[in-house]
Amino acid sequence: MEKTMCVARAxxxxxxxxxxxxxxxxxxHKLMYFSQRESLxxxxxxxxxxxxxxxxxxxxxxxxxxxxxFETYFSSVVEGVSGTTQKLLKDILDRYGSLSSWKLSGLxxxxxxxxxxxxxxxxxxxxxxxxxxxxxxxxxxxxxxxxKKVFA
Numbered sequence: 001m002e003k004t005m006c007v008a009r010a011x012x013x014x015x016x017x018x019x020x021x022x023x024x025x026x027x028x029h030k031l032m033y034f035s036q037r038e039s040l041x042x043x044x045x046x047x048x049x050x051x052x053x054x055x056x057x058x059x060x061x062x063x064x065x066x067x068x069x070f071e072t073y074f075s076s077v078v079e080g081v082s083g084t085t086q087k088l089l090k091d092i093l094d095r096y097g098s099l100s101s102w103k104l105s106g107l108x109x110x111x112x113x114x115x116x117x118x119x120x121x122x123x124x125x126x127x128x129x130x131x132x133x134x135x136x137x138x139x140x141x142x143x144x145x146x147x148k149k150v151f152a
Contacts, residue, residue: 001045001046001048002047002048002049002081002082002085003079004032004050004064005063005067006048006080006081007035007047007089008061008064008074009074009077011028011031011035011089011093012074014086014090019097025065025068026102027100027104029052029060029061030096031104032052032061034095035048035089035092036048037136037140037143038092039088041143047085050064052113052130053126053130054114054116054117054130055126058104058109059108059113059131060126111139112135113132113135116135117130117131
């Protein structure tokens with residue numbers, strides 16, 4: 001399993017290399033979420049060790065949120081990620097990288113894990129309930145079934 005901040009740094013750098021712009025915070029959280037779901041889908045295991053929380057605009061990693069408070073994003077992260085992780089992140093960028101942050105937020109609002117963490121909260125509240133890994137596995141199973149249906 002990779003370290004959360006190492007995956008975030010790799011994704012951030014890959015996004016910049018591909019699009020020539022820095023990734024905004026909302027997009028980062030959503031692409032990290034979809035990366036985690038992709039790993040659960042393909043490997044039945046989490047990609048990294050971070051915990052997502054069900055905030056109003058979608059899943060959020062608090063440690064990544066903290067990194068965006070500084071202007072030297074991820075500069076303290078020096079470790080890389082495996083080649084397998086790099087391939088997974090490339091696939092995520094191929095699938096979701098061109099979508100707007102708000103579109104990704106909307107997609108994340110369709111996820112069972114996010115809805116479950118948001119139960120009982122008003123739409124404007126951030127909340128502080130973690131997305132459960134088991135609920136994220138449900139999302140991974142649904143996504144895998146949807147992809148198989150498209151190719152059937």
